[in-house]
Amino acid sequence: xxDRIVNSDPVAITFFIGYMAMFASAxxxxxxxxxxxxxxxxxxxxxxxxxxxxxxxxxxxxxxxLETGSSPTAFRYVDWTxxxxxxxxxxxxxxxxxGAKGSTLTKLIVASLVxxxxxxxGETSGIDNNVFWGVLSTVGYLYIVYEVFAGDVAKLAKSSDxxxxxxxxxxxxxxxxxxxxxxxxxxxxxxxxxxxxxxxVSSIDLFYNLADAINKIGFGLVIYSVAIAxxxxxx
Amino acid sequence: xxDRIVNSDPVAITFFIGYMAMFASAxxxxxxxxxxxxxxxxxxxxxxxxxxxxxxxxxxxxxxxLETGSSPTAFRYVDWTxxxxxxxxxxxxxxxxxGAKGSTLTKLIVASLVxxxxxxxGETSGIDNNVFWGVLSTVGYLYIVYEVFAGDVAKLAKSSDxxxxxxxxxxxxxxxxxxxxxxxxxxxxxxxxxxxxxxxVSSIDLFYNLADAINKIGFGLVIYSVAIAxxxxxx
Ligand SMILES: CC1=C(/C=C/C(C)=C/C=C/C(C)=C/C=O)C(C)(C)CCC1
Ligand SMILES: CC1=C(/C=C/C(C)=C/C=C/C(C)=C/C=O)C(C)(C)CCC1
Numbered sequence: 516x517x518d519r520i521v522n523s524d525p526v527a528i529t530f531f532i533g534y535m536a537m538f539a540s541a542x543x544x545x546x547x548x549x550x551x552x553x554x555x556x557x558x559x560x561x562x563x564x565x566x567x568x569x570x571x572x573x574x575x576x577x578x579x580x581l582e583t584g585s586s587p588t589a590f591r592y593v594d595w596t597x598x599x600x601x602x603x604x605x606x607x608x609x610x611x612x613x614g615a616k617g618s619t620l621t622k623l624i625v626a627s628l629v630x631x632x633x634x635x636x637g638e639t640s641g642i643d644n645n646v647f648w649g650v651l652s653t654v655g656y657l658y659i660v661y662e663v664f665a666g667d668v669a670k671l672a673k674s675s676d677x678x679x680x681x682x683x684x685x686x687x688x689x690x691x692x693x694x695x696x697x698x699x700x701x702x703x704x705x706x707x708x709x710x711x712x713x714x715x716v717s718s719i720d721l722f723y724n725l726a727d728a729i730n731k732i733g734f735g736l737v738i739y740s741v742a743i744a745x746x747x748x749x750x
Numbered sequence: 751x752x753d754r755i756v757n758s759d760p761v762a763i764t765f766f767i768g769y770m771a772m773f774a775s776a777x778x779x780x781x782x783x784x785x786x787x788x789x790x791x792x793x794x795x796x797x798x799x800x801x802x803x804x805x806x807x808x809x810x811x812x813x814x815x816l817e818t819g820s821s822p823t824a825f826r827y828v829d830w831t832x833x834x835x836x837x838x839x840x841x842x843x844x845x846x847x848x849g850a851k852g853s854t855l856t857k858l859i860v861a862s863l864v865x866x867x868x869x870x871x872g873e874t875s876g877i878d879n880n881v882f883w884g885v886l887s888t889v890g891y892l893y894i895v896y897e898v899f900a901g902d903v904a905k906l907a908k909s910s911d912x913x914x915x916x917x918x919x920x921x922x923x924x925x926x927x928x929x930x931x932x933x934x935x936x937x938x939x940x941x942x943x944x945x946x947x948x949x950x951v952s953s954i955d956l957f958y959n960l961a962d963a964i965n966k967i968g969f970g971l972v973i974y975s976v977a978i979a980x981x982x983x984x985x
Contacts, residue, residue: 556785568774590755592763593766593770597767
């Protein structure tokens, strides 16, 4: 597998970078947890878990890719099955001080599991079916977008005029619409899909690795900076 | 062994998810232990030990399954021999503030060891004997159910009218009857048993992995949320 690295295979290189970035971020979030105030500690712990879990799976994905040269689809979805619900928990922790309910968290987790199960079937079921399953998966994704823009989460924001909640909601919307949308765009390089003429199939992992860096590490860092700001304000 | 992952073998996938979920939960319980009040710290520690022990055994079970394609029965029972008594300790810690006695804990542990030893003999003794040993094992299980619904533990609940004990008892009953019953249902896919026509033998590990997630992680999270609620109430 080392020849892929020697030949500067971009997918192999992003798996290497991704692995180390996830690992380093996990260490960062775990250690900095002690520098933030009470309620933010759990948020930083969850960020540490998300990136730590991803580090383990990037380790497997990197090796799998080096050995086989093909996309480590099963490992990817194993990772997402754990990290996407944890992202929903992160959203919940962010809005809980403003009255977010456990039932909203349950809805988001169920929608994300529907999105992932149908997405996995789509990626493994071949050219005749992947558009159909991709569309189904997108319905799950759009439901999450709906909850944030017009459903339970949005109602929460309307009934409060806290500037802190305003900032939290703005972040949530940006990540859900821009950050998360990189995944379905990546999916569309699969044969038979919209972008399949423009990119090689193997570039699906470039999209997914980029998106993971933005959503797992980037979102964690944004939460971290809010947490640090709030901690200093209360001193 | 990697071909099982490539071919989306569901048992292999749940071993991967199970391993990572147990590991992440153990980290979560150990770290969050510092955020709860005195008497809850021990409960969170025990939850961390249960999921941490399970993470190690899932690591072995996953590799064993990837290599051989057969059920890692011995590892499973090694895990249960440690984690089921610890679950009994968890129940004891939950009811101790209301007067639970050490002798009740001893009874529960003895019953669970009877259940596990006979269950192990059943799983390894082949089609002619597994129904017999499964029934014996179920007697041990039903004794535990009896203690909670009508025996020592139930008497405790009757002699107190604390709403906190009421909630703890409710949780205990749900997990003992619904959560734990998934294990004997899984056992019944073995040849010669009730469900052996409906499921493949290999699905026994799907049942066990699901049940472990519910009883080890799910129960731990429920205790955690009670602990957090009680900690905030006392502030
Ligand atoms: C819509 C859609 C998809 C969406 C995937 C998403 C949105 C994944 C998010 C992952 C995150 C946020 C991980 C963070 O740790 C799939 C499954 C590619 C299949 C095609 C349609
Ligand atoms: C009744 C019965 C069984 C029960 C197993 C149980 C109830 C296991 C519980 C494990 C737990 C709770 C682990 C938590 O860490 C066996 C042995 C499958 C054999 C068939 C009959």
